[in-house]
Amino acid sequence: MCVRPVLGLAQGWRFCHDPGMRREDYVFCIGYEGSTAIVDGKLMRRHSSQGTRQLAEAGLFKQAICSALWSGKSAELEEVLTVYNQKTATQVRTVDELMRIFGTSGVPEGVRKVTVI
Numbered sequence: 489m490c491v492r493p494v495l496g497l498a499q500g501w502r503f504c505h506d507p508g509m510r511r512e513d514y515v516f517c518i519g520y521e522g523s524t525a526i527v528d529g530k531l532m533r534r535h536s537s538q539g540t541r542q543l544a545e546a547g548l549f550k551q552a553i554c555s556a557l558w559s560g561k562s563a564e565l566e567e568v569l570t571v572y573n574q575k576t577a578t579q580v581r582t583v584d585e586l587m588r589i590f591g592t593s594g595v596p597e598g599v600r601k602v603t604v605i
Contacts, residue, residue: 508599512536515543515554520599529604540564544571550590557594 509517509525516532517525535543535551540559544552549572556564565583572586573579580586587593 509602511555511558513602514558515551517554523598523600525599525602527602527604532604541567541571544568547575549586550592553587553590553592557592 512532513525513527516528516536518528519526531548531551535546535548538546540552540555541564543549543555544567549568552568552571553565556562556568562583565586569580569583569586580589
């Protein structure tokens with residue numbers, strides 16, 4: 489999956505899915521080694537059935553952002569931002585800023601394999 493802003497957030501995001509990954513792989517991915525995605529298996533087993541809002545309410549903000557990106561619904565990104573601002577003392581103004589805080593920007597193109605650890 490790749491996510492790219494189209495002339496800034498005001499005009500929306502472009503979403504596309506990488507055929508080498510499933511939603512759960514992307515949401516619980518902890519890093520990449522070349523064309524291999526490394527996935528946190530324990531976290532995935534515990535929370536893979538949860539939706540975007542449930543992940544955010546559980547304090548799993550990085551995973552909630554990834555879930556929103558995977559869904560392709562920018563309203564879900566705004567919802568994660570709202571929950572984040574309700575639960576933390578430091579207010580974040582934009583979805584872009586929240587994504588930078590958690591280091592999310594989409595799946596790099598070319599992921600061919602998923603390793604669950």
